[in-house]
Amino acid sequence: MSHLLLPLLLLISNVVQSHTAIIERLPGFAGDLPFKLETGYVGVGELEEVQLFYYFIESERSPKDDPLMLWLTGGPGCSALSGLLFEIGPLQFDYSNSSGNRPSLKLNPYSWTKIANIIFLDAPVGTGFSYATTWRAYESNDTSSAAQTYEFLRKWLVAHPEFLTNPLYITGDSYSGVLVPIIVQEVYDGNEAGREPLMNLKGYVLGNPVTCEEKDISQRIPYGHKTALISDELYESTKADCNGDYVNVDPTNGACLTDLEMVSKCLEKIYLAQILEPMCNVISPNHTRLKWSRSILEENIIDIIAMPQQSRPWCRSYNYLYSYIWANDLNVREALHIREGTKKEWNRCNFSLSYTKDVLNSVVYHRYLSKKSLRALIYSGDHDLAIPYVGTLDWIRSLNLTSLASWSPWFVEGQVAGYSIVYTENHRYDLTFTTIKGGGHTAPEYKPKECLAMIDRWFSYYPL
Secondary structure, X not given: OOOOHHHHHHHHHHHHHOOEEEEOOOXXXXXXXXXXXXXXXXXXXXXXXXXXXXXXXXXXXXXXXXXXXXXEOOOOOEOHHXXXXXXXXXXXXXXXXXXXXXXXXXXOOOOHHHOOEEEEEOOOOOOOOOEEOOOHHHOEEHHHHHHHHHHHHHHHHHHOHHHOOOOEXXXXXXXXXXXXXXXXXXXXXHHHOOOXXXXXXEEEEEEOOOOOHXXXXXXXXXXXXXXXXXXXXXXXXXHHHOOOOOOOOOOOXXXXXXXXXXXXXXXXXOOOOOOOOOOOOOOOOOOOOOOOOOOOOOOOHHHHHHOOOOOOOOOHHHHOHHHHHHHOOHHHHHHHOOOOOOOOOOOOEOOOOOEEOOOOOOHHHHHHHOOOOOEEEEEEEOOOOOOOHHHHHHHHHOOOOEEEEEEEEEEEOOEEEEXXXXXXXXXXXXXXXXXXXXXXXXXXXXXXXXXXXXXXXXXXXXXO
16 A cells, blocks of 8 residues: 555544445335445545535446446536436336335336446535535535545545546536536546545546536527427527527617517427426426526426326426435435434435536536546437537537547447447547437436446447
């Protein structure tokens, strides 16, 4: 063991190891868990005032050989448990056998833990079960959260040295598109500086990623045109009258405002996360004039508890109800070893974070990383109106990488699962971009089989 690593071990081993637990059974799941689940807190920041909570699930295939993923759910402020239960984790709610206040769990046949070790992290502070010991420590921003996540990862790997040699990937979706490349740069630069522990960083994975919110949101109008939600005439008129800027609109530009009012009428009843699914009235009316640019996170799932079930359409948002019931059950908290008194209520997404978005465009980090020996996978559900694939492809093209393979379909069980293109920079850095056909925001929730095939092939260096 390196002599530089020993002081770090002595400093943090008691902190990390004393706050971890192996979970063998969970309320709602019949019998013992058929995989290894560990939960715990890791203190980061000044005087470890920030206590980040995590779920760690070992690969169900070969823990010592398979990749190690650090997974961040978006938001900012959306719990890792949401990514675990609704996207890529080994458990999911069994809706047909759940009722009222008794959610049931079942195994997810398309869990990414079948081929990878995954740390699901509640970050930034105030997300999920993560908390701070002082009010001041609850204040965070993009750069401080990324730094705390890097510190978390260092401490976690010191406490779990058996995973130091596993290929490491920093991963996440939605708003994590801002944070992940910052963290990757922190890890890469830390390795270059010889900061212990040295990490076996291979690359990063991003799904439906936010990169620059203004540009991502603006791309909803070209995407709406491509998908026949906006007419040719309205699109051309809006593009001309607004000079291609649909967010920072001059309030005296009446023609542009009129066009955007028409765009709003076309898009305001469309479900942002998946344009083919029902739009649910689970939020308070938005009185802003232009609704096409509404936030993906405006939904407040608690509001629908009081709604009568009859005469309402099925909506995906209703599935999220079970996570509130389950995660706020005292028996579940005890099973997960949640510290008493640290969080009054678990929320799938915490909208009351004291959080500042201080990185308005993360492309600069991708540009830096594209000069390094790394690999990246960027995927987008092609029915996602919140963060349309056309905007993601636009910033990828701005990196001026060399195309290795042209836009082409890839298949799962003989069916087109999406379309991909591969780029490189001097054959050191490679970036694969792919759509997930029929996927929404975020893709694994809608197309789990296809997304598992995608990540398995990419981790194995196979073409999609």
